[in-house]
Amino acid sequence: MSDNAYKDRIPVSQQALVIENNEPEKIGGTINIEINGTPYKVPFGMTILESCKMHNIHIPTLCFHEDLCIAGVCRICLVEVEGMRTLQASCAYPITQSIKIHTSSEKVRKARRHILDLMISDHYGECYSCNRNNNCELQKLAKEYGVDFYRYGHVQEPFYEVDKSSYSVVRDMNKCILCRRCVRTCIDLQEVGALDAVNRGYDTKITTFLDKPLAEVICINCGQCINRCPTGALRANDPSDEIWEAIDNPQKHVVIQTAPSPRAAIGEEFGLPAGTSLTNELNTALKMIGFDKVFDTNFTADLTIMEEGTELLLRLKSALVDKDPNVKLPQFTSCSPGWVKYIEHFYPEYLDHLSTAKSPQQMFGAVIKTFYAQEENIDPANIVSVALMPCSAKKFECNRPEMDSSGFKDVDYGLTTRELAQMIKEAGIYLPELSKSKFDEPFGEASGAGLIFGATGGVMEAALRTAYELVTGRPVPFENLEVLPCRGMEGVRQASVHLENVKPEWSFLEGVDLNFMIAHGTANAEKVMEALRRGELNDIHFIEVMACPGGCIGGGGQPIPTSLEIRKKRAEAIYKEDEGLPIRKSHENPHVQYIYEKFLTDGPCGHLSHKLLHTGYVKRGSYIA
């Protein structure tokens, strides 16, 4: 952030005061302060917490999260500001005067310890039976402050029933410390609003509308709240016991598909820095654990591009050639199950804009229990199909009742990055040191286009690589196939590609600008949907939406913690892996060509594809009875 950025933190009226006092240079300038007796210069308006971070002075935090707005409620980050009677929450205190700060005076240490002791007294649970053991911010603070007894007692019995109603998110409010990060995530970051604080005083709690089970409210299962929960109060619904059981059952043929984002992040669970891809090491580990086959979800990501891209071209043809007034454009991507549930709840009247193509996970599920079962001569009833995903919403997706086009439950279990890391550790394997191995046939290695699905803008980039070439016969006109306008972390992006010298069969697209948009995080999706509602997106053809900030690499099943920095590193890892692959366009994936030759013989969007690879949606609405 540039120094000037802090200007926005200062209320305009207060800036006016500064200007009136003839000190306009302060805004956007620096200010001299003293921290623990040492003078420092900091940008005007920067908070005490940020200023201290900038100068490597540690202040503990709990309710603070860099992705979220400031709450100032846990009070653990208190510091002493000379001249003020009370201690100040450093996260919420913008520096506009030359103040003297003490970050660890006796008064501060005593207050912090008391606050911590209060939180612990009100927190039910034992660390060794918690899924956040060793990755819990409360536990970390307890250690930092040397907590070795319960000053104010300790909750002996759980007070709240654990809500396991959702396929995706489990809420155990006995472990909640009311930092409200989940509330700010759900309301501000994601603009969903499934969680909020109710009641007053000691009875305050975080809950859903009318205290309903999470499965019955407007939760979109994105799991972003899980990623930002400092304790074990929120976690994903973990299927690893069932998966172990399947692995241990010799009757079962257990296959797993792995998505690119977990592969780029699982190293973090083993202490590696963010942005280390362990794709091929993971293949080895999965076999060691006992999976019979390991497939690359990118195969069906390539298939998705073929299906979704064809669908788009068909919609364009209906609109431009047949002048069909009923054809819905822009077309939205449908591979993010959080986004799908979001639009089902909040914009059900626009469901026809959603591509009918299933997500790569679900396409693979259908293909495994049909094509693969046939090819390998295995009874699909004995196949247990697991999907390693960065995502908690994928758990919900595979349990949607319509996801049974193979005649069976297409995907049996969605497994998150965190949960698989746990299984690998349980098996006594240290992932980073394993040798590399390849994906299994008959799906083999996929293209780089499927790979970059993991980062926001990746689906669009992959689709353009294929669509442009299908239509013009030439590769997409970007150096090294890097469609740069698709990349980056801005919330909503828009760009276009000009189509000319098209192939004769696509002549209706001659001279057309293909306009596309990309949004990630449902708060940004809301902006797009509102623009659509206002009629401002009439010339847009294709919109990629991912429910999670950063796309799948920032998914609700990914390693904790998360931050913009971490998400960028994971995205870089994915783009780097793409760069090194021999095949980088979905339509050039030979396995994709093979399946269309051998199995889906009537081609993309043909009859069998429609049955296996496409789906329908539910008008849910946001009204909950």
Place this chain on the structure above:
Amino acid sequence: MPILNKAIVFKQENCGDGLQKALNMKPIDILFAVRESGLKGRGGAGFPAGSKWMLASAAQSDKKYVICNADEGEPGTFKDRLLLTEFTEQVFNGMTICGYAIGAHHGFVYLRGEYSYMIDEMQATLQQLHNSGRLGKNILGSGFDFDIEIRLGSGAYVCGEESALIESLEGNRGEPRNRPPYPANTGYMGFPTVVNNVETLATVPILINKGVDWFTSIGTEKSRGTKLISVSGDVDRPGVYEIPYGTTIMEIIEMAGARDVKAVQVGGASGICIPEAELHRNISFEDVPTGGSIIVFNNSRDMLKILENFMEFFTEESCGQCTPCRIGNKKLLDGVFMIERGECSVQYLRELISLGETMQVASKCGLGQSSPNSFITIMKHFGDEILSKY
């Protein structure tokens, strides 16, 4: 419900036409007059009204607001009720003058939910003011426009805290905000907003009418003017008394007919407990400040039961957002129960007092900062008695 003793400021004959006088002045002169009068907030915190108004006046914004804090939620406080019924017009005029001084054109009265029975009469007064050109467009021909809207609270004590009040007015959960920025900079809907207590605002037109010199001649050096005090508890004549700042607690409770006094709670549940031996202390910002309540306890009272009552109040009324207040008050309440059961060690009691001290400096708003006051002062003065009894 009149003032029970001889009123000083709040007499109808003092009111004159403060509004007309104020509108004849320049806004800046009003700001200076209010500052020079030394008028401090009557709602509890005692922030100088003139300084607050000047901050709001200096803030540049096309919209500003005046809010009259009529939430009067502090247990044992009922002096704003008197002003709202007997001096309704002065309260509204005070808001209009404030609006004129700072450049606001809209005011809200945030009325305690339990006072909803007053609303018809208040509306009627507003209508009269409109009809006589003292509210609305071009007030008294001055070219200044001002309107007042009454909004009802719904029973949350914390909504008397000014930033929680603003959140509540905006339609949100009534929870105090981080500060800075203060409401005078960033208040209702983000616009500069003056929040003042009913009594503060009602004082203004009288102060303008009678003049700064008259006002500063009453009270003490740092506490100018008078204070309305709601007296309740073990007294013969409970009710509202008006006293010049500097009056001793003893004088006040004698007026109300107190006998056999054991202790006096000044400032309601969030105030402090003054034992009999300290009744010579006086009500002023220099000595014992208060939002306006005195509760008298005679020798038949059990101080621990009183404390239990206060702590129950805070455990329920904390907004629940910050840790020290939400859990701290519960721990103090549990402590009271432990004492009652004879299970609280002297060591743990010390621990709780120390916790109270942390709450005073670590809580996010005035509620949590003041809620341990009664625990600490009652334990200080009556700890031995309590421990020997239980």
